[in-house]
Amino acid sequence: MKDRAALWMVLDAEQRLDLDGKTILDATSGNTGVALALVCAVRGHRVELCMPDKLSVERKRIAAAFGATLALTDPLAGSDGAILHARRLSQDPAYAYLDQYANPANPLAHEESTGPELWAQTAGRITHLVAGVGTSGTIVGSSRALRPKGVRIVAVQPDDALHGIEGWKHMPSAIRPPIWDERFADDHRTVGTDAAIAMAKRLAREEGIFSGPSGGGAVAAAVEVAREQDGVVVALLADGGERYLSTPLWE
Amino acid sequence: MGVTVRLPGVLRDAVGGETKIQASGRTLADVFADIERRHPGFRARILDDTGGIRSYVNVYIGDVDARGAGGLATAVPDDSEVMVIPAMAGG
Numbered sequence: 001m002k003d004r005a006a007l008w009m010v011l012d013a014e015q016r017l018d019l020d021g022k023t024i025l026d027a028t029s030g031n032t033g034v035a036l037a038l039v040c041a042v043r044g045h046r047v048e049l050c051m052p053d054k055l056s057v058e059r060k061r062i063a064a065a066f067g068a069t070l071a072l073t074d075p076l077a078g079s080d081g082a083i084l085h086a087r088r089l090s091q092d093p094a095y096a097y098l099d100q101y102a103n104p105a106n107p108l109a110h111e112e113s114t115g116p117e118l119w120a121q122t123a124g125r126i127t128h129l130v131a132g133v134g135t136s137g138t139i140v141g142s143s144r145a146l147r148p149k150g151v152r153i154v155a156v157q158p159d160d161a162l163h164g165i166e167g168w169k170h171m172p173s174a175i176r177p178p179i180w181d182e183r184f185a186d187d188h189r190t191v192g193t194d195a196a197i198a199m200a201k202r203l204a205r206e207e208g209i210f211s212g213p214s215g216g217g218a219v220a221a222a223v224e225v226a227r228e229q230d231g232v233v234v235a236l237l238a239d240g241g242e243r244y245l246s247t248p249l250w251e
Numbered sequence: 252m253g254v255t256v257r258l259p260g261v262l263r264d265a266v267g268g269e270t271k272i273q274a275s276g277r278t279l280a281d282v283f284a285d286i287e288r289r290h291p292g293f294r295a296r297i298l299d300d301t302g303g304i305r306s307y308v309n310v311y312i313g314d315v316d317a318r319g320a321g322g323l324a325t326a327v328p329d330d331s332e333v334m335v336i337p338a339m340a341g342g
Contacts, residue, residue, distance in 0.1 A: 055338060056338070076260075077260075078261075078337065162259075162296060164305070164306065164338045173260075193305075213307075248306040249306060
């Protein structure tokens with residue numbers, strides 16, 4: 001999932017900017033960071049990622065394995081602290097700041113790939129799309145592709161400012177991504193961290209799907225939607241369980 | 252003598268608007284109990300129904316992750332810094 005946004009943003013930057021000698025920069029809680037590190041490795045760009053310190057190690061190590069430089073920010077300031085740090089660094093012309101929270105290429109990736117693929121893979125039977133809101137690129141882009149075809153878009157957020165659904169934003173307490181617009185979703189729901197984790201565990205044990213808390217959260221909301229309404233309900237799982245092996249999630 | 256407890260902005264409302272408070276206690280459980288006495292409801296934000304640290308909350312005593320060092324029974328030396336870090340993020 002995140003590889004698409006990363007690829008679109010990097011290809012767009014190659015078109016718009018002179019990247020010669022520059023370092024691509026972004027703030028990320030992890031999964032988009034891994035994707036950016038992968039894409040930049042393949043495209044031959046240096047990349048620096050701002051992410052909060054003292055979060056689970058997997059994403060940091062994977063991003064570093066792809067050659068990314070990490071700028072670890074105050075863990076107490078969370079992902080917003082990483083965003084503010086990236087904004088400060090971006091004043092230096094040595095950086096090309098992608099800003100996934102404001103970059104139109106992020107939702108465009110989902111408008112051009114995720115949305116049409118879901119339509120094709122369900123042979124046009126999809127009636128609801130359920131996804132969590134992080135940068136909101138997935139919801140906004142997929143909505144542009146699928147809403148005109150009559151698909152209802154369900155956007156899900158954590159139910160509390162203090163949550164453990166990595167990758168999702170609790171909008172009332174976070175820096176609002178400039179690309180986010182509530183009007184792209186027909187239905188706004190919240191999921192608690194405990195329910196998200198419980199569903200991630202069920203997915204592993206009953207379906208053989210090894211997801212993270214955000215995948216569990218999306219499916220928990222999708223199950224709720226499917227109980228209320230008839231149709232073909234699609235939930236997007238943007239995270240793998242392997243990235244949480246160092247956390248208490250699977251203990 | 253006591254310890255400094257640093258909290259994320261999202262827990263500010265639970266302790267009267269501060270993100271850095273002083274507390275006392277020999278163990279992490281004592282420190283949280285001390286804060287709870289002054290700010291009822293604080294523990295419920297970071298501890299689960301069984302009384303353990305919520306799976307998505309990390310607590311550091313200095314650079315030591317308390318979860319791997321004894322959980323709530325971990326000793327908290329005088330003058331140390333305790334950090335309560337939610338595992339939340341976005342993007």
